[in-house]
Amino acid sequence: MAYDIASVRGLYTSLSDGWIYLNAHDCPQVPERVSSAVARSFRVATSVSRPEPAAGSHSKPTTGVPEAATLLHDASVAVADLVGATPERVVLGPGLVYLYASLVASMRPLLRKNSSVVLNNVDRVELTAALGRTEADVRWAAADLATGSLPGWQYMDLVDGATRLVSVPAAHPYLGSVAPVAEIAETVRAASRAWVLVDASTYAPYRPITFDDWGADIVAVDLKEMGGPEIAALVFRDESMFGRLAAVGDPAANGAARLDLGVSPGLVGAAAPTIDHYASLVDAPTGRSTRRSRLVASMSETSGYLERLRDELHTFLGTLPAVHIVGVSGEAAAESDAEVDRIPRLSFGVKGVPALTVQQRLFAHGIVASLMPEGPLTDEMGVGELGGAVTVSLSPFNTTADIEHLIRTVASLA
Numbered sequence: 001m002a003y004d005i006a007s008v009r010g011l012y013t014s015l016s017d018g019w020i021y022l023n024a025h026d027c028p029q030v031p032e033r034v035s036s037a038v039a040r041s042f043r044v045a046t047s048v049s050r051p052e053p054a055a056g057s058h059s060k061p062t063t064g065v066p067e068a069a070t071l072l073h074d075a076s077v078a079v080a081d082l083v084g085a086t087p088e089r090v091v092l093g094p095g096l097v098y099l100y101a102s103l104v105a106s107m108r109p110l111l112r113k114n115s116s117v118v119l120n121n122v123d124r125v126e127l128t129a130a131l132g133r134t135e136a137d138v139r140w141a142a143a144d145l146a147t148g149s150l151p152g153w154q155y156m157d158l159v160d161g162a163t164r165l166v167s168v169p170a171a172h173p174y175l176g177s178v179a180p181v182a183e184i185a186e187t188v189r190a191a192s193r194a195w196v197l198v199d200a201s202t203y204a205p206y207r208p209i210t211f212d213d214w215g216a217d218i219v220a221v222d223l224k225e226m227g228g229p230e231i232a233a234l235v236f237r238d239e240s241m242f243g244r245l246a247a248v249g250d251p252a253a254n255g256a257a258r259l260d261l262g263v264s265p266g267l268v269g270a271a272a273p274t275i276d277h278y279a280s281l282v283d284a285p286t287g288r289s290t291r292r293s294r295l296v297a298s299m300s301e302t303s304g305y306l307e308r309l310r311d312e313l314h315t316f317l318g319t320l321p322a323v324h325i326v327g328v329s330g331e332a333a334a335e336s337d338a339e340v341d342r343i344p345r346l347s348f349g350v351k352g353v354p355a356l357t358v359q360q361r362l363f364a365h366g367i368v369a370s371l372m373p374e375g376p377l378t379d380e381m382g383v384g385e386l387g388g389a390v391t392v393s394l395s396p397f398n399t400t401a402d403i404e405h406l407i408r409t410v411a412s413l414a
Helices: 005-009 013-017 032-044 067-083 096-106 125-132 181-191 239-244 255-259 271-279 291-318 331-335 355-364 376-380 400-411
Strands: 090-093 116-120 137-141 163-169 195-199 218-222 232-236 323-325 345-350 390-393
Touching (some): 032 271, 067 218, 096 218, 116 125, 125 163, 232 239, 239 255, 271 291, 291 323, 291 345, 355 400
Parallel strands (some): 163 195
């Protein structure tokens, strides 16, 4: 299975406008399959499917099912395929902001005084703010200021029998550093019965996810970050976990419905096509195959292709003396003992040139990138002293020519 970049680019009609999009972290391009699915699902969501006639002497004709229910079921199945789970463990919502609020509300019986949660300075603000309003003590893991990675060893000192939840982002959204999720989960298991919550939203567009390999209890993913609809999901390790949660709506609800927030049928109808898109970036394996197997094969090939582009990007930017790649360049990063795994995202600055000027130069040459947001971690890593940084993140449709054009443009400033 070879990665056919010309065919992949044909799946994104927005590329016909001539821009080079290197801003997947900020505004991922929407595949044509997804935008068409949204239009269709809004059109049919209120209709009822026709009953299917009996197919045999012992079968019964099926009654008409509202299309909205079918779209919702299909979305749960697709998300389960994305992470290697089962649909009964999937909770859908209109975004992670709302799902995190629902999760924290449902966990309040567990987050009492004398309990603790472990967060970090890479977590989404929405999660840290919601957990900060509970009675639980908040403990903080810290990213390495040299590399931006999240060291796993520190959790031995942060987790104990009182810990109820440990949050781990699978990858940094602007630096691309990948967290040692399995190592952290193993450390947590050895010291407590806490749940490990992994935000896989940044990771999911680049690599296949296998729930059990991580050892997580809850995996969160936002389909919007994959170029999909504004639909997010929480996937639980097993259905028994729902029994420990307070219902956020109907007190008599069971299973995933205990956290149910409701989603737009028109939007949720594009969830399955989003996953199908990633499963079809390369040709399907020969013979019969499931969506899960196609997805793993496709994402593995896509990951290899994008990591080759990532290596070119790091290599060529690294040859420009005035360019500083955050978490990669500099003495501190060079002296770090950690070998940092990275997805194809990075943030860089040009010494003596404000980041806004760099971004404007890129725009002038047809390249779309965005400014790295300010925050405590970036300030401590010296991004402010650098004059800010520009974030570049790759998509399945990017090419070597895109990387070369970026390097030439940055070189004109450096």
